[in-house]
Amino acid sequence: GAVVSQHPSWVICKSGTSVKIECRSLDFQATTMFWYRQFPKQSLMLMATSNEGSKATYEQGVEKDKFLINHASLTLSTLTVTSAHPEDSSFYICSARTSHEQYFGPGTRLTVT
Amino acid sequence: GQNIDQPTEMTATEGAIVQINCTYQTSGFNGLFWYQQHAGEAPTFLSYNVLDGLEEKGRFSSFLSRSKGYSYLLLKELQMKDSASYLCADNYGNNRLAFGKGNQVVVIP
Numbered sequence: 680g681a682v683v684s685q686h687p688s689w690v691i692c693k694s695g696t697s698v699k700i701e702c703r704s705l706d707f708q709a710t711t712m713f714w715y716r717q718f719p720k721q722s723l724m725l726m727a728t729s730n731e732g733s734k735a736t737y738e739q740g741v742e743k744d745k746f747l748i749n750h751a752s753l754t755l756s757t758l759t760v761t762s763a764h765p766e767d768s769s770f771y772i773c774s775a776r777t778s779h780e781q782y783f784g785p786g787t788r789l790t791v792t
Numbered sequence: 793g794q795n796i797d798q799p800t801e802m803t804a805t806e807g808a809i810v811q812i813n814c815t816y817q818t819s820g821f822n823g824l825f826w827y828q829q830h831a832g833e834a835p836t837f838l839s840y841n842v843l844d845g846l847e848e849k850g851r852f853s854s855f856l857s858r859s860k861g862y863s864y865l866l867l868k869e870l871q872m873k874d875s876a877s878y879l880c881a882d883n884y885g886n887n888r889l890a891f892g893k894g895n896q897v898v899v900i901p
Contacts, residue, residue, distance in 0.1 A: 725890070781837070786832075
């Protein structure tokens with residue numbers, strides 16, 4: 680199946696700093712990627728749809744100024760968590776779509792201290 | 793709105809068959825996915841149903857009834873490696889997925 684990578688796999692940062700997470704489709708081009716967040720023992724929650732060459736579409740309740748998304752090429756989307764706080768600590772997962780299937784990256788575990 | 797309901801946990805022995813149910817009440821339904829997720833890892837794709845009926849893929853089968861807003865995932869010949877959380881997800885438009893909380897399956901010898 681299609682391969683999606685994320686970098687970094689895990690990151691620890693101090694409160695108030697910003698963290699950038701990369702999502703890459705390795706063997707296919709993806710005009711659309713998705714960013715999810717998962718808290719422990721909770722379901723994946725869609726945060727935003729990342730569109731190549733245009734602005735991201737955010738789900739209700741997700742602050743677009745806090746979670747900056749850039750989809751500059753057909754194989755790369757980035758999520759920047761700005762001014763991170765402990766409550767932003769979570770498992771961030773991206774996915775990329777091929778026809779009607781979505782493939783997920785391995786996830787990035789963010790811990791904000 | 794997106795309202796995906798799944799039971800939370802079940803235990804089964806190796807070689808057994810388990811059925812995991814999922815009900816949904818969503819607008820703009822465009823298909824239902826099943827994913828497997830091991831602890832600390834991202835979900836892996838298992839199946840996709842957009843039409844009513846049963847889709848079989850090796851040991852895993854998935855069923856959909858659109859009129860009832862109901863799907864199930866059938867796991868046959870359970871193996872220890874099948875211990876994981878199983879998530880159903882509804883494609884509710886523009887390929888956005890709404891996930892259920894997942895059903896944790898524990899396989900015991």
